[in-house]
Amino acid sequence: MNQQTPSPNGTPHRRTFLKTAATAVAAPYFVPASVFGATAPSNRVNLGMVGLGNQGMLNLKLFLENKDCTVLAVCDVNRGSYGYKEPKDFYGRDPAREMVEKAYAKKAPGGSYKGCDAYTDFREVLSRDDIDAVVLTTPDHWHGVMTIKAAEAGKDIYCEKPLGLTIAEQIAMAESVRKHNRILQTGSHERSNPVIRSACELVRSGAIGKVHRVVTNVGRHNKVGPGPGWEPMPVPDTLDYDLWLGPAPEAPYHKDRCLYNFRFNYDYAGGQVANFGAHSLDIAQWGLGTDDTGPVQVESVYADFLPEGSLFNAATYTHFRLKYASGVVVESMTAEPSVRCLFEGEDGVIRIDNQARNFVTIPGSIKVEAGLTDVPEQYRSNADHHQNFLDCVRSRKEPNAPVEIGHRSATLCHLGNIASRLGGKFGWDPTAQRFTGSRAETANEMLAVKQRGVWTV
Incomplete structure (x- = not known):
């Protein structure tokens, strides 16, 4: 170049x-x-x-x-x-x-x-x-x-x-x-996985009765960064570090700040909550039929962080609770998950496995009666999602995961992170997309971050 x-x-x-x-x-x-x-x-x-x-x-x-x-x-x-x-x-x-x-x-x-x-x-x-x-x-x-x-x-x-x-x-x-x-x-x-589509449609059809609780899992940190007292490192000649930072605050270079490890620092990402949670909480939104809205309350149950001064500052463990106007509660917690998303209803349970290749109903008769016993366990995942994107670029039809759906699902991740960082319980107005209640001012300040230089949006 x-x-x-x-x-x-x-x-x-x-x-x-x-x-x-x-x-x-x-x-x-x-x-x-x-x-x-x-x-x-x-x-x-x-x-x-x-x-x-x-x-x-x-x-x-x-x-x-x-x-x-x-x-x-x-x-x-x-x-x-x-x-x-x-x-x-x-x-x-x-x-x-x-x-x-x-x-x-x-x-x-x-x-x-x-x-x-x-x-x-x-x-x-x-x-x-x-x-x-x-x-x-x-x-x-x-x-x-x-x-x-x-x-x-x-x-x-x-x-x-x-x-x-x-x-x-x-x-x-x-x-x-x-x-x-x-x-x-x-x-x-x-969103382009026929297995998960079938599971979410089954939930929305009322097959397990009125849903009262959803459990979603978020993976643990899979990398270790330096603790307090870490020292800056020379910027490699292969990397345009200033452009890597872009809208983020100026910060001294360390190899564990960039590349794959960016996700463990709140300046660049939302930890594993926004990484894995963007999948599991998206499935929860889909199954609940709340793609155009969100919860009315978020509560931090527990959050654990590395010592202050560590390069990785995203929570290492979180458990937060989202409550919807319907009364449904979504629990999101850090775990070594065998389950990605679990819907609990009055008449049964639908459990989607961690790799999202299959789902189980309890009792099993729910899946049998719906004629879904032959749902394939193999799918092309990303490739099918890419194909849907290309098809929609040409047809100008809405893709499977349009911008509004991506926004509403990621919002759950951000709400969980804000509650985890501040601690406690917060009201949320999904229409105005603002926090409500006595601590709303502090929480609303975290809805945006200051961007650097020419990169303001």
Whole structure:
């Protein structure tokens, strides 16, 4: 990628940025139709992949296998390094471009393909007229800025879960997506899982009677960060650290702040509550039929944190309770889960397993009478969700997990985190999307965070 001259605040000068972006698209690479399969070029969705870490590389791999799209560009602030979820993982923009070119070279005449550009700055991807949609698999603190700028640029968006870092940010994202008539698919892939759809439809049909309690599980921290007294480290020459921080506060670099471990710091994510909880609490919302609303109360039952001064500041263990106007209570707790979501009704129970491949009814006759004994245990999960996104980009129909659903489900995660951090019980108005009651002022201050520099949304 071409180098840019930084402005005084560390962001590219507009003139330099536009010149660089124009250069990137000046000479498109011609690729024979045989490279991408039978789908006509005019019907294929051209993609830009932004964020090529752990989940980003998985998304890239699956989109490369899809004949209804073409990956034209990859973007990451990391050129390429180890240090992601597993020690052997070598990810970033250069490994991603290599993956694209190897995948398409297998089908290209002569076995060669050089049609994928790699960028550091996502705005260069958005500037390209030949890209229809972007796939955002970045740390959570970037979701809002990137989604809004993508919508303004006329791009459709696949945004990983949780939808955003804060509730206020998510509201702005939804408003922008609708204002610019864009398709947005939240990466809550269970929404494209026929097994989970069947389970949620069974709950909503009244098969277990009136639901009075739902239990959802959140996984424990799977990484260990440095405790109080940790020392800053030199920034690797492979990483644009200032751009990695983006809208987040300035902070000294440490390897455990970035890459996979971002999720354990509230400046960048919502801990495992917003990671795993974005799946389990989304299923709870779906089964309860509350996609367009939320609870009226949130209560922290218990929360445990590392010592003050630790690099990881997200709660290591949480148990919070959400109460709905209907009287239903949703319990969310940290566990080594064998169950992802469990619905308890007056006449029975529906239990969805942790991998969301199957569900059990108690009594078993509920599933038999519904004719669901042959529900397949295997599904393509992310791949089906990606396909639904591509189909909707072309048809302009609503995807399975549109922006509003992603917002409402992630809101439960944020409510749980705010209650856990402050302690106690809080009223919540799901229409006004504000806290109510005696401590509302303090809690409402946590609905948004101050964003840095040019990245305010």
